[in-house]
Amino acid sequence: MNDIIIKNxxxxxxxxxxxxxxxxxxxxxxxxGGGFAGGAIVGTSLILYTLVxxxxxxxxxxxxxxxxxxxxxxxxxxxxxxxxxxxxxxxFLTNLDAGFPEGVIGDILSGGMIPLLMIGIGIKVAxxxxxxxxxxxxxxx
Amino acid sequence: MRKILSNSLFxxxxxxxxxxxxxxxxxxxxxxxxxxxxxxxxxxxGVSETNASNIxxxxxxxxxxxxxxxxxxxxxxxxxAVGSVLxxxxxxxxxxxxx
Amino acid sequence: MLILxxxxxxxxxxxxxxxxxxxxxxxxxxxxxxxxxxxINIMGTGVFLFFVAIGNVTGGIPPIINNNQINPVYIxxxxxxxxxxxxxxxxxxxxYSLSLVIRIYENYNTIDQTELSKLMSEEDNEH
Numbered sequence: 047m048n049d050i051i052i053k054n055x056x057x058x059x060x061x062x063x064x065x066x067x068x069x070x071x072x073x074x075x076x077x078x079g080g081g082f083a084g085g086a087i088v089g090t091s092l093i094l095y096t097l098v099x100x101x102x103x104x105x106x107x108x109x110x111x112x113x114x115x116x117x118x119x120x121x122x123x124x125x126x127x128x129x130x131x132x133x134x135x136x137x138f139l140t141n142l143d144a145g146f147p148e149g150v151i152g153d154i155l156s157g158g159m160i161p162l163l164m165i166g167i168g169i170k171v172a173x174x175x176x177x178x179x180x181x182x183x184x185x186x187x
Numbered sequence: 188m189r190k191i192l193s194n195s196l197f198x199x200x201x202x203x204x205x206x207x208x209x210x211x212x213x214x215x216x217x218x219x220x221x222x223x224x225x226x227x228x229x230x231x232x233g234v235s236e237t238n239a240s241n242i243x244x245x246x247x248x249x250x251x252x253x254x255x256x257x258x259x260x261x262x263x264x265x266x267x268a269v270g271s272v273l274x275x276x277x278x279x280x281x282x283x284x285x286x
Numbered sequence: 287m288l289i290l291x292x293x294x295x296x297x298x299x300x301x302x303x304x305x306x307x308x309x310x311x312x313x314x315x316x317x318x319x320x321x322x323x324x325x326i327n328i329m330g331t332g333v334f335l336f337f338v339a340i341g342n343v344t345g346g347i348p349p350i351i352n353n354n355q356i357n358p359v360y361i362x363x364x365x366x367x368x369x370x371x372x373x374x375x376x377x378x379x380x381x382y383s384l385s386l387v388i389r390i391y392e393n394y395n396t397i398d399q400t401e402l403s404k405l406m407s408e409e410d411n412e413h
Contacts, residue, residue, distance in 0.1 A: 246364065
């Protein structure tokens with residue numbers, strides 16, 4: 047797209063959208079939101095970038111290699127956090143019994159493993175949205 | 188004629204479903220059947236058991252964390268399936284060049 | 287007047303059923319494959335609205351617990367959590383069926399169900 051208004055407005059909007067998405071992800075356990083909503087916002091900002099600046103520039107920001115790493119890394123992170131609980135407390139995905147830091151209720155650093163899992167879910171959802179979009183526009187008609 | 192018939196059929200289906208809803212034990216209050224013991228347990232002792240003030244996040248990542256793991260696997264599987272359907276193979280490229 | 291009260295009490299459920307029937311009508315009567323996928327999405331939205339409406343409590347607040355409220359009434363958190371799973375499944379189904387439609391268009395040059403079945407039966411007769 048070669049419209050100067052759209053290009054400039056996109057350039058202004060994208061950092062705010064991504065900061066808002068990350069805010070929603072890391073505040074998921076004390077306020078409405080969480081990994082799914084925040085990840086969808088971050089993924090949508092990357093889709094907007096690809097739509098406005100074209101696939102070539104979008105490939106530089108988020109290549110196939112990055113999407114592969116983020117896709118499998120999200121699940122591996124989730125399973126790793128679960129395995130910590132399995133080794134320490136004897137059950138898969140144990141939260142406070144496995145010795146995750148408790149923190150003060152209402153702070154960002156609270157809830158044991160819940161923020162860690164939310165970050166994993168956010169990475170997974172964001173990379174899934176952008177890589178599905180890339181697959182369809184790359185390999186489509 | 189055919190359109191009128193099909194539309195009236197869907198209106199009849201809608202009326203039947205609404206009639207079924209009127210028989211449901213609804214009522215948006217805490218005495219509804221869906222608001223059972225397990226909900227009260229989550230609401231009363233969820234914060235002390237997980238230390239997260241958002242009960243939905245606590246259920247999503249702690250009580251039902253295995254469910255969420257399956258959910259991420261569904262997302263991963265969808266990406267793999269779409270890739271395997273859409274990615275053009277060597278054979279496809281040869282056929283396209285041949286044409 | 288009794289039936290009017292019942293409609294007002296159950297307005298969420300009636301909206302969910304209306305969405306479901308609209309989606310079913312699109313799936314059954316249209317022959318364009320992309321419109322059918324949209325119909326499946328609308329049906330899914332109806333089911334989600336039905337589930338979330340089960341968890342509603344009049345005058346309730348979201349289940350985010352802090353000690354400032356006096357005698358709070360929280361909504362039912364379990365349907366909301368289950369629907370998060372459902373949304374992911376519907377997104378996956380939509381993308382997979384869209385990719386199949388792309389492949390069908392490459393092979394047959396049409397996305398219309400009736401033309402597609404005609405072409406497929408012709409192909410069967412040739413072999």
